[in-house]
Amino acid sequence: MTEKGTSAQEFDAEKFSISYGQMIAYMDAKFPTTECPQCGKDEGWIADTGNDVEHTDALEFMTIYKLNYVQSKAFRASIAMSCAHCGSIRFIAAHKVLDWIKETPEKNNG
Ligand SMILES: [Zn+2]
Incomplete structure (x- = not known):
């Protein structure tokens, strides 16, 4: 019972490199609304970024x-x-x- 995205192997953060821009594009494509399902407000979502404090570009990538x-x-x-x-x-x-x-490469160059 192994689902893609799960593994008992050592975690390799490089395999899960998703830029902030790619995440925004994904949300635009998949979420019909940005309204919060709990409170009903639409004041935005604070996405966690930065996988490694050692890298100056870390904030451009989603925290995994x-x-x-x-x-x-x-x-x-x-x-x-x-x-x-x-x-x-x-x-x-x-x-x-x-x-x-992977399925929509034309929209996800960065
Ligand atoms: Zn809320």
Whole structure:
């Protein structure tokens, strides 16, 4: 029962390199509204960026969260953002974004 985007192997952040621009394009394509499902406000989402403080360009790339499974060494690689009004946190499976980037290369050069 292995889902794409999860693995018991060592986490390689390079495999999950998603730029801020690519993430915005994904959200534009997939989300019909930017309204928060919890509070109903549309005050924007604060997306977490920066995978490595050592790199000056890190803020241009989405932070990838490794959500560890308690029962095994597997994990779900995810992108997180919070509602600017109520702080609700939304997680997006990173492999879905990466699949979309691959499927629509003309829109995702950067
Ligand atoms: Zn909200």
